[in-house]
Amino acid sequence: MGNPEEAESHTSEYTSSAPPPYSEAVQGSHREASRSTNGDRHTSTNATRISPYRPFPPILSAHYQWKMITPVFHLGDPTDKRLFAVKVHTGYGGYGPGRPGVVLHNGPTDKYPMLAAAGDEHYANSYSLNGIITLPSLSGGTTADGNCTEILRAATSPDAVVFRFSIEVGPGQDLWREDFEWRKSKGCEEDKGLVGAPWKCGFKLFRLSPRSGKDLDPDPANGTLQKSAPKNQELVAVFAWSSNLNLMDPFKIEFRGSGRTGVLGERFALMTVITGLRLWGLKAQRRTSESKIAAGEARCVPGTSSR
Template identity: 30%
Template sequence: MPAHDAPGSMLPEDDTQSAAQAPQYEIPSYTACRSTNTSATAKFPPAMNGYFQSKITTTFHLGPTAGEKLYAVSTPATVFNNKPTIVLHDGPTNKHPIMATAQSDRWGRSRPVAITLPPRPESQRQDSIVEVVPGGPLKHFSPSHMFETSVGPKGITRERFEWRKSHGNEIKELAGFSYGWKLVRLTGPVSNVAGSRKERPRGYTSDGLEIVALIAHNASWSMTKGFRFAFMGAGLTDTMGENWEIVVVISALQLWFIDVQA
């Protein structure tokens, strides 16, 4: 099995369960309906898969289906590099402009993941740096990574978010009996739905915080589909902004990449 395939139950290879038909989430609650392109994300589809070629390559692709690969992700160094770097391109080849880069130590535990967003042609700002710090402000039994970034179309407000390792119901609905990471909105409104998984609505954590994105290792025996990614909750609206979406996507990719290396 290739390095990017995660072990799991044998599920059919079915692109109809991705992107436009990924689980749809009400705002701010979670439902199990399938999406019908009703989300208002700014830059990316509401959900995407990671597609890999059968031959050895340093580039893979993001897209809603295998026939619609929208973005290239390149890994300039070998997968066993001590400082793995991934580069997210604004187009389907590694020749397209760079949207963001992420770099961490090999295991992603001792140093922050450094995310760099180069200035856009229409922007006058310099490179923007976001640090994704291992551990986060809360104590969990499972790994977590926290970051702070600007949100909203104008990027005026700053909020904190935390990636938490997860085997929860949201991950299972997205990719079957798998595992991955859920992105929690730390500075958003706290709900009174906290509690055990059986007691609280999906889309919320045990401490009453909203989940706004997911990345899950593919649970099928696919040789070319490595993971599924989806926005949810407030992340499915345009209120969080394009830069926020870029930071979320590349940080999710880097954590998935660290999992693969481990």
């Protein structure tokens, strides 16, 4: 999944122009404004400081290398297949989020600073419904390293398996939180038309509502998500994988609608990419099936199943 010799050569090539770590770039560059009555608005004094070193292209594809001797692969586009490095993290070592998952680096090798990370909760098992997403903090002061965490929650709905999250959106300095849902494709004709051969639509990302949706918050009584979500939401991204078992270029993320035009902003784009990487890892572990997630839901609801 990566070549260390090639990685070293690229590291030296980009060292002189490498950006500072996110914890440094964000510190002192953002402030959290006083919240409105519904608590969903933020103001950033310089929103561009939390952008990726290279903006995410409309279509971001994964690329592995023939010498798969390191747990590193890349995300890029047709003009450059090595825009961002992704490293599979075992949960050990002095870097990363301190849990098994993936780390997205802000440059073409894993020598670059961490841009975002995704993984299991601490001590989570295969039935865990929550994924922990690590992002740069808007305020720069949430933790000692300047990062903050969001939750990607799995659930079953009447229509499909879903993975939901909330994130700040907006193209400029005035940001607000909105809710989104990765919905697992069932292979219908409509989904087949979203991506051309040899790709297969795996998940579709929907913008649930142009506001902070408290109806998707966990129920404080049992910590679970509600089963239903509003209909007729906007499709803002598609996660697809190769249907011909292409091991070198296995999957891609395509931004659509408001996600493609930039209306939702760069923080949304980063969250889309890192949650897409999380879904890829869960798929490899066979943890996106309806039966698996339903079993996890049963374990989380008091009185429905014993641990």
